[in-house]
Amino acid sequence: MEKIKWGVLGCAGIAAEQTIPAMQQAENAELYGIASRGLEKAEAFQKRFGFAKAYDSYEALLDDPQVQAVYIPLPNSLHGEWVRKAAAKGKHVLCEKPLSGSAKDVEDIIRCCDEAGVVFMEAFAYLHSPIIQEIKKTVQSGAIGKVTMAEAAFFIVPPKPEDIRWKKETLGGGVYDVGCYPISLFLNLFEEAPEEIKAAAHFTGQGVDDFAGMYFGYADGKKLSISCGMCTSQRADRFYLYGTEGTLEAPIPYNAKGALHYSIVRGDVVTTKTMQVEDNYKLEIEQLGRCVLNGEKPWVSHRFSIENAKIIDRVLEAIGY
Known part of the structure; x- marks a missing residue:
């Protein structure tokens, strides 16, 4: 090869x-x-x-x-x-x-x-993870009905004091470092930007956010809540989607590999799907290689990167970064 x-x-x-x-x-x-x-x-x-x-x-x-x-x-x-x-x-x-x-x-x-x-x-x-792609297909299939509300959280333990993520001049802070994950996740899942964004944050003495909370409102009425930061005793990442006919629960760490699962909850019935997932970084490297060698289109498209950056801009403006 x-x-x-x-x-x-x-x-x-x-x-x-x-x-x-x-x-x-x-x-x-x-x-x-x-x-x-x-x-x-x-x-x-x-x-x-x-x-x-x-x-x-x-x-x-x-x-x-x-x-x-x-x-x-x-x-x-x-x-x-x-x-x-x-x-x-x-x-x-x-x-x-x-x-x-x-x-x-x-x-x-x-x-x-x-x-x-x-x-x-x-x-x-x-975003190269098969389970993320499977969840998107599941939501789009109507498995939980029409999505009305979603929530996501991504927290990590505070980096060492000398870490560049604490420096504003290197574009540090929790929204840039970890908030970009759930922001991009729901841009991928919903394929649309929010109409309304509200956000608030706690700032360190260095002028970067170590905690942020966000509200996104969409044209069709659905709502999204995101919380993120660099302030917990242990890492925590999860996301839930609530629909008119059920809930999708995904306690999936970003970039995790191995046996991962998500669940569909409809009343008293819980259906859990487990998938074996390869290293996301390996999948990413191989995909870019195929773009070069075989003419594939990047899975993370140019349009996606631009739209995601626009949302991050709006969040940072809202928190006063």
Whole structure:
């Protein structure tokens, strides 16, 4: 099987813990290059994961004609700069979420990729999960009737004090880091943006939100409640959809793999569906590879990324970020 030669810009935690191991498993991916702002760290990753080459700068990796696609796990505030630079060098791009600090910038980033003729996808790995896709089909089939209300929560334990997620200049905060998951989830499930958004948040001394609550109102009258943050003693993620004929309960951690389940509750009858789910990051890497090799369309579409960014903009405005 033909494989894409991947380069990774930076030695971020998500790259080391999730995406690079997924690249090792992906059938159509080859670990080719790893770059850091210091050669020592890049060489440590090269040895740890088996990259063919290490570079002492992001520019050096992008200048290598052997690199076909790059994964960008840099701080949120640097995404736009390096997606543009990668596209200008003819590299296909998978960039971590959230793509940027404004929908306007997201539109420009995507325009740059389109003009350069490269494949681009925002890295919402969980949207590649078969169980998320199955739940969407189940809801659309009318299994719980007409959806009238939904709720979602995603909380993580507070990052270490020096973590960039506590810094406003790097676009830190709970809405950017974890709130973007349920926001994107319901944009995917409902395929529409809310007409009304109300939100409130608690801010730290550094000026970033560690807790936020949101209300979304839709044209057909359904309502959505989202709560998120970086302030709990243990991670918590779940979502429920309430319909005219039943409830869908999904205690599914984002990007989880293995045996996952959701339930349909209709009166006293509970029907539980269990699925074996592969590593979402592996599915994401393989899908972008197929986009390059076989002409597939990115599962996380350009339009989706733009619409999701517009909703995040509205939430941040509402909370006064």
